[in-house]
Amino acid sequence: MKRNDFAARVFIPVLSILVSFLIGAVIIAAMGANPLEALQYLWKGAFGNVRNLGTTFARATPLIFTTLCACFAYRCGVFNLGGEGQFIIGAILACFIATKLPVTGVPAILLCAVAGAVGGGLWAMIAGLLKVYRGQNEMIITIMLNYIATLLMGVVYTNWLRDGNIPQTAAVPDEVKLPSFLGMRATIAFPIALIVGLLIFYYLFSTSSGFRLRAVGLNATAAKVNGFNIKHYVLMSFAVSGAIAGLGGALELLGTQFRLINGFAAGYGFDGVAMALIASLHPLTGILVAVFFAALRVGSTMMQTATGVPTSVSDIIQALVIVFTVAGLAMVRLPAFRNLFTRRARKEA
Amino acid sequence: MKRKMFALMIACVLTMTVAFAVTGYADGRTVAMICDSSISDGGWGMACYNAMIDAAAKCGWQTMYSDSIAQSAYYDTIVSYCDLGVNMIYAPGNQYTDAILQAAAEYPEIAFALLNGGEDTPAKAVNGNVSSLLPDAKQIGWIAGALAGLMTKTGTIAFIGGMELDTTKGKYAGYGEAADFVAKENGKSVKLLDPVYSGDFSASDKGLEFAKAMMDQGADVFFGDASAVDSGARQAIDAANEAAGEIKIYDIAQPADLLGQNACIIGSQVTDNSALIELSMKAVEAGTFGGETLYGTLQNGVLSAGKLNADTVPEDVQTAYAGYIQQMTDGTFMGGGAKAE
Amino acid sequence: MDIANLILAAIRISSPLIFLSLAELYSQRAGLVNIGIEGIAAIGSLVGFLVSVTTGSPTLGVLAGALAGILVNMIFAFATITLCAEQIVYGMAINIFAPALAAFIYRVYFGSGSTLVQGDLMATLENMLGIKSDHFLVNLSLDQTPMVYFAYILVIVTGIYFARTRSGLNFKAVGEYPKAAATLGINVNKTRYLACVICGALAGIGGAYLTTCYSRTYVDGNVAGRGFIALAAVIFGRWNAWGVLAACLFFGFCDALQIRLQLVSNAIPYQFFQMIPYAATILVLAVIGVKKAGPKACGQPYRKEER
Numbered sequence: 001m002k003r004n005d006f007a008a009r010v011f012i013p014v015l016s017i018l019v020s021f022l023i024g025a026v027i028i029a030a031m032g033a034n035p036l037e038a039l040q041y042l043w044k045g046a047f048g049n050v051r052n053l054g055t056t057f058a059r060a061t062p063l064i065f066t067t068l069c070a071c072f073a074y075r076c077g078v079f080n081l082g083g084e085g086q087f088i089i090g091a092i093l094a095c096f097i098a099t100k101l102p103v104t105g106v107p108a109i110l111l112c113a114v115a116g117a118v119g120g121g122l123w124a125m126i127a128g129l130l131k132v133y134r135g136q137n138e139m140i141i142t143i144m145l146n147y148i149a150t151l152l153m154g155v156v157y158t159n160w161l162r163d164g165n166i167p168q169t170a171a172v173p174d175e176v177k178l179p180s181f182l183g184m185r186a187t188i189a190f191p192i193a194l195i196v197g198l199l200i201f202y203y204l205f206s207t208s209s210g211f212r213l214r215a216v217g218l219n220a221t222a223a224k225v226n227g228f229n230i231k232h233y234v235l236m237s238f239a240v241s242g243a244i245a246g247l248g249g250a251l252e253l254l255g256t257q258f259r260l261i262n263g264f265a266a267g268y269g270f271d272g273v274a275m276a277l278i279a280s281l282h283p284l285t286g287i288l289v290a291v292f293f294a295a296l297r298v299g300s301t302m303m304q305t306a307t308g309v310p311t312s313v314s315d316i317i318q319a320l321v322i323v324f325t326v327a328g329l330a331m332v333r334l335p336a337f338r339n340l341f342t343r344r345a346r347k348e349a
Numbered sequence: 350m351k352r353k354m355f356a357l358m359i360a361c362v363l364t365m366t367v368a369f370a371v372t373g374y375a376d377g378r379t380v381a382m383i384c385d386s387s388i389s390d391g392g393w394g395m396a397c398y399n400a401m402i403d404a405a406a407k408c409g410w411q412t413m414y415s416d417s418i419a420q421s422a423y424y425d426t427i428v429s430y431c432d433l434g435v436n437m438i439y440a441p442g443n444q445y446t447d448a449i450l451q452a453a454a455e456y457p458e459i460a461f462a463l464l465n466g467g468e469d470t471p472a473k474a475v476n477g478n479v480s481s482l483l484p485d486a487k488q489i490g491w492i493a494g495a496l497a498g499l500m501t502k503t504g505t506i507a508f509i510g511g512m513e514l515d516t517t518k519g520k521y522a523g524y525g526e527a528a529d530f531v532a533k534e535n536g537k538s539v540k541l542l543d544p545v546y547s548g549d550f551s552a553s554d555k556g557l558e559f560a561k562a563m564m565d566q567g568a569d570v571f572f573g574d575a576s577a578v579d580s581g582a583r584q585a586i587d588a589a590n591e592a593a594g595e596i597k598i599y600d601i602a603q604p605a606d607l608l609g610q611n612a613c614i615i616g617s618q619v620t621d622n623s624a625l626i627e628l629s630m631k632a633v634e635a636g637t638f639g640g641e642t643l644y645g646t647l648q649n650g651v652l653s654a655g656k657l658n659a660d661t662v663p664e665d666v667q668t669a670y671a672g673y674i675q676q677m678t679d680g681t682f683m684g685g686g687a688k689a690e
Numbered sequence: 691m692d693i694a695n696l697i698l699a700a701i702r703i704s705s706p707l708i709f710l711s712l713a714e715l716y717s718q719r720a721g722l723v724n725i726g727i728e729g730i731a732a733i734g735s736l737v738g739f740l741v742s743v744t745t746g747s748p749t750l751g752v753l754a755g756a757l758a759g760i761l762v763n764m765i766f767a768f769a770t771i772t773l774c775a776e777q778i779v780y781g782m783a784i785n786i787f788a789p790a791l792a793a794f795i796y797r798v799y800f801g802s803g804s805t806l807v808q809g810d811l812m813a814t815l816e817n818m819l820g821i822k823s824d825h826f827l828v829n830l831s832l833d834q835t836p837m838v839y840f841a842y843i844l845v846i847v848t849g850i851y852f853a854r855t856r857s858g859l860n861f862k863a864v865g866e867y868p869k870a871a872a873t874l875g876i877n878v879n880k881t882r883y884l885a886c887v888i889c890g891a892l893a894g895i896g897g898a899y900l901t902t903c904y905s906r907t908y909v910d911g912n913v914a915g916r917g918f919i920a921l922a923a924v925i926f927g928r929w930n931a932w933g934v935l936a937a938c939l940f941f942g943f944c945d946a947l948q949i950r951l952q953l954v955s956n957a958i959p960y961q962f963f964q965m966i967p968y969a970a971t972i973l974v975l976a977v978i979g980v981k982k983a984g985p986k987a988c989g990q991p992y993r994k995e996e997r
Binding site for chain 1: 381421422425426429430432433443444447513
């Protein structure tokens with residue numbers, strides 16, 4: 001049973017990816033472009049040389065953070081859809097610190113990272129407290145908080161922290177920017193993201209606290225009966241997942257974007273949730289999935305500039321991967337589907 | 350089962366890596382344009398795209414473009430074109446300055462032409478491969494303002510901006526002062542409403558609401574700087590005119606001659622970007638491109654006034670307007686302080 | 691500031707919201723949280739625009755938009771009802787997929803030409819009657835497209851349906867206690883599919899409204915978050931038709947106010963006004979507590995085999 005489960009969780013995403021690419025190739029061909037050539041540019045744009053690889057990693061870094069955020073929360077049964085808002089709050093705080101406070105260098109970076117994490121955690125706690133003390137479904141609340149955070153960022157870059165005449169904040173000073181990772185365009189934020197992923201993996205699967213958290217997520221009633229403090233774990237998972245996203249936001253600002261502008265972090269939160277699900281909530285697989293999606297996005301820019309195939313084709317492919325994977329994973333959990341396998345096993349036995 | 354699948358996946362990856370090779374790019378020169386609005390926006394994007402096509406046709410270059418790009422993707426798209434080996438990147442707007450400078454520093458062999466770039470931008474480029482193409486914002490404002498001053502009946506005129514760029518503010522200022530001057534000469538007084546900025550160049554329904562709100566405040570001549578947002582504004586103006594039964598609220602289009610696109614358009618301020626782009630292309634061919642600001646003015650023909658709507662603009666106004674344009678070109682408009690900066 | 695024009699603007703802005711909110715209401719009343727309204731509206735607006743431009747009839751455009759909405763929502767329906775996939779996640783997937791599809795179809799159909807494509811708008815009642823007036827009340831009541839009247843009639847119909855008809859009460863039962871409803875002989879899955887059809891149709895109509903009755907052009911991203919405001923309106927309006935209407939009008943008013951305020955003063959950043967729908971929803975949820983927070987079985991998949 002366990003082997004079948006694992007097989008399904010690997011097989012379905014891979015199958016979804018293949019089917020989605022197939023459909024994408026059909027669309028590209030229907031547009032009159034050469035699918036093979038387009039896919040070739042997609043690949044080249046993502047992995048073709050060191051610079052592009054660096055761009056892929058750089059684009060993957062924020063996605064890894066939001067994916068880990070969603071993973072961690074879901075493991076406790078918490079549907080934290082507010083990754084985007086928490087990410088943005090972290091970035092706002094980091095922007096303020098980096099551009100307005102008289103700190104510089106490594107202390108500034110550390111301060112921004114900590115502030116980002118704390119800000120993201122607190123933002124998530126709003127929904128957490130409402131869930132625990134008012135019984136409210138956190139899904140809707142976190143979505144609403146996302147929009148409020150985005151609009152707040154709008155006030156920040158059009159008004160409070162605006163620099164000059166274009167609606168954007170001042171750029172993070174050079175001394176506070178993150179150093180590059182191996183000379184690539186990706187910064188040390190990328191290995192930091194990987195380390196965070198490893199830490200989460202270790203916590204969830206090798207500590208008793210993590211075990212309890214997962215127990216709460218799998219069956220809250222049983223956990224309560226066993227004496228686990230549900231409220232404590234739920235609130236903790238909100239806070240920690242929000243902190244991860246907030247940290248991601250701060251690092252993204254200091255490492256890649258340098259300014260808050262319209263469209264900063266657009267879609268990262270929801271993408272993270274989707275990727276967490278595709279990865280079956282496993283932190284390390286989540287990292288792989290995030291890199292894959294980032295590659296799709298980075299590659300599609302080159303595909304678009306070289307062959308004229310619009311980037312929306314790549315968006316469709318990504319969306320189809322999510323559509324098929326989530327449906328497929330749900331399907332294999334259906335009782336009717338499982339009966340198919342047990343009946344066959346009984347026949348063979 | 351596990352092992353088989355991993356093997357399969359690794360095989361796929363290896364096959365893909367081996368199968369893909371690098372391709373070079375075709376010969377002949379190429380210019381690539383990036384634009385944050387759509388090239389079919391009925392305004393800026395459309396005009397700049399057409400200007401590039403015209404200039405390329407005259408110089409025998411090929412063209413590529415990407416439109417509707419998010420601000421966070423400017424740099425990546427530019428770099429993508431650079432990697433493909435284009436000869437010139439054309440960016441129509443001040444908002445691309447950051448991305449252009451960043452890319453220019455990494456690709457010294459490629460020319461970067463920044464429309465509406467700042468006068469100090471070419472100096473900031475370490476490789477000296479950036480030039481600003483700068484139509485004179487004040488003169489642009491004048492061309493529209495003079496017509497507004499002549500045509501307004503309510504004495505209130507309006508301006509809708511996209512992003513609050515320096516060039517936009519320059520156009521706004523020129524619009525206001527020219528309208529004021531012309532109105533006074535014709536025995537009227539004119540009030541220019543505070544500008545509104547839509548914050549982007551594509552939200553046409555914002556333009557609709559802005560125009561409605563400004564019409565409520567009595568504005569009867571509109572000018573703008575905001576591409577698709579202007580289209581929305583024109584839609585609202587047309588609707589108001591239809592409800593009133595006559596065309597009494599007007600719009601001055603830009604940056605191309607859009608006469609006939611909407612009933613409310615009485616004239617246009619025309620910027621012939623293609624002349625500026627052509628100059629850049631010739632400079633690239635001669636190897637002299639970079640490090641300077643190319644101005645576009647009435648004097649050198651890049652700026653001009655478009656055709657007036659014969660149905661809505663009376664003969665005497667047409668003549669008076671032509672006279673003002675001549676003054677602007679001669680440098681005698683508004684008492685002679687009118688030189689290109 | 692002119693109050694009369696402000697009210698007219700509020701009505702104008704809230705009309706598409708009413709369609710989107712009613713769509714979500716029907717869906718949630720059957721127990722399905724559909725956050726993909728935004729995506730469905732995007733497809734609806736594109737298809738509506740396309741059909742309107744090619745056939746010259748905005749009405750056909752609206753119908754086509756409804757059809758497109760139904761088709762897209764059927765994907766959601768199949769995945770969440772039959773496959774029991776996570777509803778929120780699937781709604782999100784639709785939100786990513788549908789706008790990309792819409793952008794793609796637009797690019798393919800209209801090509802990369804640079805002419806502005808403008809469609810015709812649906813004629814308002816004033817136009818049809820041949821009246822031209824500046825009077826506020828006349829404008830308020832007559833200067834609206836038939837779609838606006840349809841929206842308000844729909845609100846009334848929905849209110850009566852859920853409160854007074856047996857079919858409506860059965861519908862609600864599916865969202866509150868599907869197992870109990872099943873024991874009464876109500877086909878839970880069929881009701882949910884029906885809800886998805888209605889939801890898809892209304893969301894598609896709401897999207898098509900944007901390009902056939904409001905603006906003459908289609909732009910990527912023209913839905914601009916209205917789908918999520920609709921979600922807020924359903925919650926803020928406490929899951930009944932009248933509350934939803936009031937919420938839409940309120941949110942529309944705030945939006946109209948915010949635009950006009952930008953002209954008058956820059957004192958309060960306009961984004962704070964745009965936050966009102968979302969903040970209000972959170973406030974309502976914080977205050978009313980879990981007991982009155984919507985259909986009880988909302989968001990949960992229904993499995994016949996479960997006890």
